Amino acid sequence: MKTTATKAPISRMPGHLIRRLHQISTKVFLQRVRGAGFDLTPVQFAALDTLGRHPGLDQAGLAQNIAKDRATIGAVTDRLEQKGLVHRVVSPRDRRARELTLSDEGARVLAALRPVVMALQSEILPGLTAEEYRQFVALAAKAAEAAAREG
Amino acid sequence: MKTTATKAPISRMPGHLIRRLHQISTKVFLQRVRGAGFDLTPVQFAALDTLGRHPGLDQAGLAQNIAKDRATIGAVTDRLEQKGLVHRVVSPRDRRARELTLSDEGARVLAALRPVVMALQSEILPGLTAEEYRQFVALAAKAAEAAAREG
DNA sequence: CCGAGATGATAAGTTGACATACTATCTGCC
DNA sequence: GGCAGATAGTATGTCAACTTATCATCTCGG
Numbered sequence: 001m002k003t004t005a006t007k008a009p010i011s012r013m014p015g016h017l018i019r020r021l022h023q024i025s026t027k028v029f030l031q032r033v034r035g036a037g038f039d040l041t042p043v044q045f046a047a048l049d050t051l052g053r054h055p056g057l058d059q060a061g062l063a064q065n066i067a068k069d070r071a072t073i074g075a076v077t078d079r080l081e082q083k084g085l086v087h088r089v090v091s092p093r094d095r096r097a098r099e100l101t102l103s104d105e106g107a108r109v110l111a112a113l114r115p116v117v118m119a120l121q122s123e124i125l126p127g128l129t130a131e132e133y134r135q136f137v138a139l140a141a142k143a144a145e146a147a148a149r150e151g
Numbered sequence: 152m153k154t155t156a157t158k159a160p161i162s163r164m165p166g167h168l169i170r171r172l173h174q175i176s177t178k179v180f181l182q183r184v185r186g187a188g189f190d191l192t193p194v195q196f197a198a199l200d201t202l203g204r205h206p207g208l209d210q211a212g213l214a215q216n217i218a219k220d221r222a223t224i225g226a227v228t229d230r231l232e233q234k235g236l237v238h239r240v241v242s243p244r245d246r247r248a249r250e251l252t253l254s255d256e257g258a259r260v261l262a263a264l265r266p267v268v269m270a271l272q273s274e275i276l277p278g279l280t281a282e283e284y285r286q287f288v289a290l291a292a293k294a295a296e297a298a299a300r301e302g
Numbered sequence: 303c304c305g306a307g308a309t310g311a312t313a314a315g316t317t318g319a320c321a322t323a324c325t326a327t328c329t330g331c332c
Numbered sequence: 333g334g335c336a337g338a339t340a341g342t343a344t345g346t347c348a349a350c351t352t353a354t355c356a357t358c359t360c361g362g
Contacts, residue, residue, distance in 0.1 A: 010200050010217075013268070014275045014284075015176045015193060017291040020218055022173040023349075024298045025166045030350095041317065042166060049161050060340055066161075067171055072319050074342065079317085096327045096340040117164070124165045125290075127297025132290055133165075139279060139287045140168040146278025147175045174319075177348095181320095192347065211310055223349050225312060230347080247310040247357045 025124045032120040038113060043068070045117060047076055048110045051086060051102050058097040067148075085109060176275045183271040189264060194219070196268060198227055199261045202237060202253050209248040218299075236260060 010016045029042045040048070046066045051057060057065070063073040077100065080086045085106035091097040102110065125133055161167045180193045191199070197217045202208060208216070214224040228251065231237045236257035242248040253261065276284055 008269060010197055012288060012292065013272050014288055014291070015180060015268075015272060016197060016217075017288065017295055018169065018172045018176050018275070019193065020295045020298075021169045021291060023218065024295070025169050026349085029166060042170065043318065046161055046167060058340075066167075067174065068318085069320060070341065071321080071343085075318075091340095094328070094340075096325095098341075117166075121164050121166060124169070125294040127300075128290060128294055132293070135286065136290045136294070137163060137165055137168065139276075139283055139290070140165070140172060141163065142283070143276040143279055143287070144168055144171045144175070147171075150277060177319085194348065209310075219348085220350060221311065222313085222351080225310095226348075242310095245310075245358070247355095249311075 021124070028120055028123045029117070032116055032123070033113065036113065036116045038109060038116075040109070040113065043072075043076055044080055045110075045113060047073070047080060048085060048102065048106060049114075051100055052107065052110050055101045056099045058091060058094075058099055060097070062100060080106070172275070179271055179274045180268070183267055183274070184264065187264065187267045189260060189267075191260070191264065194223075194227055195231055196264060198224070198231060199236060199253065199257060200265075202251050203258065203261050206252045207250045209242060209245075209250055211248070213251060231257070 026042055029045075033040055033045070043066070047062060050062055050065045054061070054065070059073050059077055060070055062077075063070050066073075068076075077086065077088060077098075081088050085103055087101050087103055088098045089101075091099045122133065125136060128136060177193055180196075184191055184196070194217070198213060201213055201216045205212070205216070210224050210228060211221055213228075214221045217224075219227075228237065228239060228249075232239050236254055238252050238254055239249045240252075242250045273284065276287060279287060
């Protein structure tokens with residue numbers, strides 16, 4: 001035990017591994033999406049996807065749905081609106097709230113992108129067999145759900 | 152096929168799950184580290200840890216070691232230097248490079264923090280059994296290594 | 303030994319994520 | 333009916349991560 005003092009290297013800690021995977025995931029996403037001729041980040045896509053399922057959701061609702069805070073969603077929404085992908089209108093029933101809906105263009109982009117995003121998921125976890133991939137997703141989902149319950 | 156079109160919800164995609172875990176991980180880290188009376192981010196800790204193992208490493212080496220790019224490490228190093236945790240000196244053998252070493256304070260902080268960081272790892276994956284935790288780490292490490300090999 | 307290309311660091315710009323604080327509005331309770 | 337407290341959104345500031353561009357320096361081939 002003289003080498004370079006290797007108490008549990010950081011590279012075996014969940015925290016570090018997750019950070020690393022996050023980084024890989026983002027890179028793959030941007031590459032593939034750009035390759036398909038679009039310019040959306042993972043979070044922007046998640047927002048579009050959610051709005052596709054829940055038209056008229058307000059920003060706070062969207063934030064909760066994809067587990068971000070309101071400030072972050074405000075900024076993301078700014079960009080989506082600027083790109084012409086979502087409409088943002090003051091809610092008739094609560095003037096504090098902005099209801100978000102996809103524009104036609106937004107719906108088109110979402111439809112075009114869904115299969116692309118679907119397809120790139122396996123690249124995020126390279127080197128895993130199909131079975132390992134399933135396991136990983138199950139474990140990650142379990143942890144994320146537990147966190148949401150506690151959170 | 153009339154509902155709200157629920158093809159593979161985003162919440163079962165690795166990309167989204169990883170983003171979520173990353174977020175949880177960062178939050179837990181900051182909470183625990185602050186609770187211990189320190190103010191370091193995960194990346195700052197990773198940098199300290201690496202410098203503890205490899206004193207005199209330059210910024211590019213550090214960047215490679217913790218899988219970040221040079222620009223990011225430059226900024227991180229700025230903050231660590233400002234906090235008095237690392238020394239940054241121009242390398243005598245290559246005047247482009249800055250050699251990084253822990254200050255005494257940096258070494259002390261690292262020593263105090265290591266057990267704290269060790270202990271919080273399991274909180275990052277709440278709701279998993281010990282066995283599932285091990286599985287997760289093994290799968291994540293395998294994927295991360297595969298990604299590193301592919302470049 | 304010298305110039306071409308590689309490499310270390312920094313600068314500037316974009317995105318995301320969060321905290322905090324502030325404004326506008328809504329809701330519930332007295 | 334009106335005030336207290338909750339909630340929606342924005343503004344601001346910090347930190348991280350990555351891109352691209354630039355500068356300084358190094359190294360290697362001729």
